[in-house]
Amino acid sequence: MNDHAARRVTLTDVGHSFDATGRDMLFRHLTVTLRPKHVYALTGPSGSGKSTLLSIIAGWTKPVAGVVERFDCGRVCWVLQNPHGVARRSAVDHVALPFIARGERRRDAQSRAMELLRAFGLESLAFKPFRDLSGGEAQRLMLARGVASRAGLLLVDEPTAQLDLNTAATVNEHLHSLSMSGSIVVVATHDPRTRDACTDLIDLRDWQDETSANTSVNKEVRDDERQTP
Numbered sequence: 001m002n003d004h005a006a007r008r009v010t011l012t013d014v015g016h017s018f019d020a021t022g023r024d025m026l027f028r029h030l031t032v033t034l035r036p037k038h039v040y041a042l043t044g045p046s047g048s049g050k051s052t053l054l055s056i057i058a059g060w061t062k063p064v065a066g067v068v069e070r071f072d073c074g075r076v077c078w079v080l081q082n083p084h085g086v087a088r089r090s091a092v093d094h095v096a097l098p099f100i101a102r103g104e105r106r107r108d109a110q111s112r113a114m115e116l117l118r119a120f121g122l123e124s125l126a127f128k129p130f131r132d133l134s135g136g137e138a139q140r141l142m143l144a145r146g147v148a149s150r151a152g153l154l155l156v157d158e159p160t161a162q163l164d165l166n167t168a169a170t171v172n173e174h175l176h177s178l179s180m181s182g183s184i185v186v187v188a189t190h191d192p193r194t195r196d197a198c199t200d201l202i203d204l205r206d207w208q209d210e211t212s213a214n215t216s217v218n219k220e221v222r223d224d225e226r227q228t229p
């Protein structure tokens with residue numbers, strides 16, 4: 001996945017409102033370019049529009065203002081806070097499926113899925129049905145599935161809210177390595193640990209009124225001296 005030099009999502013002057021009059025804007029004039037090798041933290045108070053913006057980035061919600069362009073984004077994977085799975089299917093089946101869909105033999109798909117489960121600390125749950133997983137386990141499973149499906153654009157809602165410190169750190173490491181392998185990763189979060197583990201910050205409070213527009217394009221929260229392709 002290292003050859004997606006053109007992969008990016010650009011948002012230009014994007015604003016959104018669910019109010020028919022368009023007066024009560026959640027955010028406006030939001031202008032940012034999202035690229036691989038960065039992990040974007042999307043922050044703001046509850047109800048400020050984080051999930052709405054994830055949906056706009058994914059292309060599932062059309063913003064009332066501005067332009068969103070996606071270049072070479074490939075598969076979009078959205079990992080919800082309370083993800084849906086197939087209740088009776090095993091954890092490992094959920095991760096093996098994308099490999100099988102790409103034509104791998106079931107045995108190979110299963111062993112690659114097991115590797116990913118191991119990486120996400122879920123190996124011991126491999127044969128549990130999805131319905132018996134906790135919320136945090138189900139979410140990590142969906143992250144593993146996002147890796148298996150080679151998502152070009154990974155949108156994650158509160159990945160660490162339900163996790164202990166060590167597991168949260170592991171998930172943050174995975175988000176980082178996913179971005180380095182070529183995915184665009186955007187994480188909506190209230191968790192300061194996750195925010196600090198991200199490379200860039202998009203704080204919706206900076207885009208809530210006219211006066212503050214365009215003041216915070218890609219604020220760096222940590223400079224990794226990374227090379228953007």
Ligand SMILES: Nc1ncnc2c1ncn2[C@@H]1O[C@H](COP(=O)(O)OP(=O)(O)OP(=O)(O)O)[C@@H](O)[C@H]1O
Binds near residue numbers: 026044046
């Ligand atoms: N389909 C919809 N129709 C009308 N209003 C909506 C719709 N979806 C979201 N909203 C409203 O838009 C606002 C932003 O919602 P959103 O879920 O994007 O916020 P959020 O920042 O993700 O919140 P939280 O941190 O609590 O998850 C909320 O006031 C919500 O009630």
